[in-house]
Amino acid sequence: MMSQPLQYHAAPGAQLTGFKAGCAGCGMQRVCLPMGLEQADIGQLDEIIGRRRRIARDQRLYNMDEPFANLYAIRFGHFKTFLLNAGGEQQISGFQMAGELLGMDAIGAGRHHGNAVALEDSEVCEIPFARLEELFGRMPTLLHHFHRTMSQEIMREQNVMLLLGNMRAEQRFAAFLVNLSARYAALGYSATSFQLRMSREDIGNYLGLTIESISRLLSRFKQQHWLRVDKREVTLLEPATLKALAAGSDSAPQAPGRLRVVASATGTLVA
Amino acid sequence: MMSQPLQYHAAPGAQLTGFKAGCAGCGMQRVCLPMGLEQADIGQLDEIIGRRRRIARDQRLYNMDEPFANLYAIRFGHFKTFLLNAGGEQQISGFQMAGELLGMDAIGAGRHHGNAVALEDSEVCEIPFARLEELFGRMPTLLHHFHRTMSQEIMREQNVMLLLGNMRAEQRFAAFLVNLSARYAALGYSATSFQLRMSREDIGNYLGLTIESISRLLSRFKQQHWLRVDKREVTLLEPATLKALAAGSDSAPQAPGRLRVVASATGTLVA
DNA sequence: CGCGGAATTGAAAATACTCAAAATTAGTGG
DNA sequence: CCACTAATTTTGAGTATTTTCAATTCCGCG
Numbered sequence: 111m112m113s114q115p116l117q118y119h120a121a122p123g124a125q126l127t128g129f130k131a132g133c134a135g136c137g138m139q140r141v142c143l144p145m146g147l148e149q150a151d152i153g154q155l156d157e158i159i160g161r162r163r164r165i166a167r168d169q170r171l172y173n174m175d176e177p178f179a180n181l182y183a184i185r186f187g188h189f190k191t192f193l194l195n196a197g198g199e200q201q202i203s204g205f206q207m208a209g210e211l212l213g214m215d216a217i218g219a220g221r222h223h224g225n226a227v228a229l230e231d232s233e234v235c236e237i238p239f240a241r242l243e244e245l246f247g248r249m250p251t252l253l254h255h256f257h258r259t260m261s262q263e264i265m266r267e268q269n270v271m272l273l274l275g276n277m278r279a280e281q282r283f284a285a286f287l288v289n290l291s292a293r294y295a296a297l298g299y300s301a302t303s304f305q306l307r308m309s310r311e312d313i314g315n316y317l318g319l320t321i322e323s324i325s326r327l328l329s330r331f332k333q334q335h336w337l338r339v340d341k342r343e344v345t346l347l348e349p350a351t352l353k354a355l356a357a358g359s360d361s362a363p364q365a366p367g368r369l370r371v372v373a374s375a376t377g378t379l380v381a
Numbered sequence: 382m383m384s385q386p387l388q389y390h391a392a393p394g395a396q397l398t399g400f401k402a403g404c405a406g407c408g409m410q411r412v413c414l415p416m417g418l419e420q421a422d423i424g425q426l427d428e429i430i431g432r433r434r435r436i437a438r439d440q441r442l443y444n445m446d447e448p449f450a451n452l453y454a455i456r457f458g459h460f461k462t463f464l465l466n467a468g469g470e471q472q473i474s475g476f477q478m479a480g481e482l483l484g485m486d487a488i489g490a491g492r493h494h495g496n497a498v499a500l501e502d503s504e505v506c507e508i509p510f511a512r513l514e515e516l517f518g519r520m521p522t523l524l525h526h527f528h529r530t531m532s533q534e535i536m537r538e539q540n541v542m543l544l545l546g547n548m549r550a551e552q553r554f555a556a557f558l559v560n561l562s563a564r565y566a567a568l569g570y571s572a573t574s575f576q577l578r579m580s581r582e583d584i585g586n587y588l589g590l591t592i593e594s595i596s597r598l599l600s601r602f603k604q605q606h607w608l609r610v611d612k613r614e615v616t617l618l619e620p621a622t623l624k625a626l627a628a629g630s631d632s633a634p635q636a637p638g639r640l641r642v643v644a645s646a647t648g649t650l651v652a
Numbered sequence: 653c654g655c656g657g658a659a660t661t662g663a664a665a666a667t668a669c670t671c672a673a674a675a676t677t678a679g680t681g682g
Numbered sequence: 683c684c685a686c687t688a689a690t691t692t693t694g695a696g697t698a699t700t701t702t703c704a705a706t707t708c709c710g711c712g
Contacts, residue, residue, distance in 0.1 A: 193543045196628040201543040215539060218532030224539060243525060247518055254514060260531045261489030267538035268486060268495060272464045272472040274545035275589035279668065310691065318546035320669060325692050341677075357467040550700070581659065591701060596660050612659095612709085 132156030136235075141209035141297065142183050143237070143255070151249055158245060160236035165189075171212060171226040171234065178216035180236045184208050187232020188307040191215075191224050192315075202316040204266070205229070205290075205308055208297060213239075214260055229307040274318050277358070282317045283327045284355035287337070291346060302349060306342040403427030407506075412480035412568065413454050414508070414526070422520055429516060431507035436460075442483060442497040442505065449487035451507045455479050458503020459578040462486075462495045463586075473587040475537070476500070476561075476579060479568060484510075485531055500578040545589050548629070553588045554598045555626035558608070562617060573620060577613040 133144045133152050144152050160180065165171050171182060174194060184206055191212065192202040203224060206212060215223040217239065246253040273282050295301035306313070314324045331337050336352060338345040346352060404415040404423050415423050431451065436442050442453060445465060457479050463471040474495060477483060486494040488510065517524040544553050566572035577584070585595045602608050607623060609616040617623060 193539055195543060195547060196630055199547060201547040203539045203542050214532055215535045216532070218529045218536055223536045243521065246524060247521060250514065250518060253517060258489045261485055261487070263535055264486045264538065265489055265494045267535065267542065268464055268474045271474050271538065271541055271545060272466060274542060276466060276470060276472040323668060359467055594700065
């Protein structure tokens with residue numbers, strides 16, 4: 111994989127701190143790895159953070175089976191991560207945005223399990239994992255936060271499993287939009303108006319649907335006045351309706367083979 | 382949730398070490414959390430391990446939204462973990478067996494994100510997470526192994542996403558069987574002959590299919606002489622064929638919306 | 653021996669796919 | 683900046699995989 115030369119131009123929010131800006135001067139500090147750390151600890155973290163890397167649109171950040179050395183924190187831009195099956199077909203496992211951590215799937219085997227590609231020109235901080243683990247011994251707060259981050263990735267993936275295993279096309283797509291909306295809101299952007307950084311093809315792949323299905327879904331949602339679309343710019347006109355759809359609280363028939371389970375202190379009851 | 386009274390009867394492989402047997406005397410030592418630890422370190426780990434808990438078939442180990450305190454290592458038995466959607470329908474996120482760790486999804490939010498139910502009478506070791514994190518500061522080997530475990534869970538879930546998003550029914554089911562086979566083999570059991578601990582309904586739910594589809598698939602596989610089934614006892618007669626099916630290396634048409642991607646150092650090429 | 657849950661099998665229906673064509677958009681070079 | 687070409691998206695018609703509904707059958711258990 112190519113690595114970009116070290117050029118720090120146009121990195122939003124970090125320009126004023128000079129050349130070797132670390133977490134200390136980074137706008138993503140509050141949503142990224144150093145979340146909740148004291149100034150002194152951030153300084154220690156900065157010392158191990160490797161270079162920043164520019165990844166141009168459609169460039170790979172890492173490939174399956176490559177040896178694992180670094181985690182990557184996204185400074186700006188968007189990525190998709192995906193697995194390839196034996197036939198060379200992809201299954202997108204997620205879309206990542208600023209502040210999110212890439213590469214955690216590689217820790218287990220010492221080599222990357224998936225692939226990561228930039229959806230637009232992006233920048234990441236390289237975090238040498240071995241050095242990060244050294245830090246953990248001295249910084250329990252950092253360690254705890256790291257565990258929370260990995261756990262959140264597990265939760266996220268379980269939610270996708272729920273989506274793929276349990277939802278119909280319309281519900282999947284609504285859930286997808288609501289998820290993006292919430293994440294942009296958490297970053298301080300509009301919850302109702304944002305750009306889709308990925309193609310329709312990618313959306314379909316991620317949701318286990320075809321590109322044609324995504325296109326039809328968009329048309330239908332548009333026609334119901336639930337949203338407006340212009341190219342990749344989406345405006346949610348009825349976020350509440352979409353949330354309800356995503357939650358499955360509509361009268362439509364549910365997806366395959368679903369048991370209704372009533373939580374109980376002593377066992378599992380099927381209603 | 383009920384907890385079982387502390388009775389240590391019939392715990393295979395750990396009886397001789399007396400009442401408060403820890404990892405030191407446990408048969409699962411080599412595949413469980415203490416994997417690769419020195420004797421002294423195992424002793425330290427033993428000190429924080431909580432009680433063992435018996436979970437009867439169909440009993441919950443934990444429920445969604447319950448506050449998180451412990452991870453659980455399965456000593457023997459099988460569990461299923463699942464999410465419930467807003468309508469009370471479940472999506473099974475995994476089946477777990479001896480040596481595997483439960484509860485990692487709860488670290489992120491401090492409360493459980495999923496539910497865990499015993500598929501048969503089982504026993505787990507309770508591992509207070511707060512105390513485990515204290516140990517991490519002193520035991521880098523343990524910490525590293527824990528990270529590998531969480532990462533493996535992430536990989537596993539990505540594989541399920543691939544299955545649910547990219548595979549047809551037949552391929553999903555073959556992949557399911559091959560996966561069980563490999564896991565039993567890793568525990569030293571037969572790779573070709575094992576019991577399904579879960580109902581057809583559970584299999585279907587996990588694979589995003591109906592119980593009827595599972596039943597038909599079983600009949601079809603049986604008729605092709607790829608396997609034998611008697612109740613829940615399965616014998617794989619053509620493991621290689623099933624592996625090939627699972628890998629997608631058959632001439633059958635592939636699932637929805639799949640791009641063929643050719644790995645490249647500089648970008649993504651669509652063949 | 654009979655009841656009840658689980659599994660199997662069949663027939664009809666539906667959601668989402670495939671194939672095909674047209675329309676739109678993005679990218680490139682003059 | 684415009685024109686041209688390639689890529690992406692949209693839309694339509696027909697099809698297929700898998701579901702749904704229904705009826706048996708099988709099996710464990712009292």
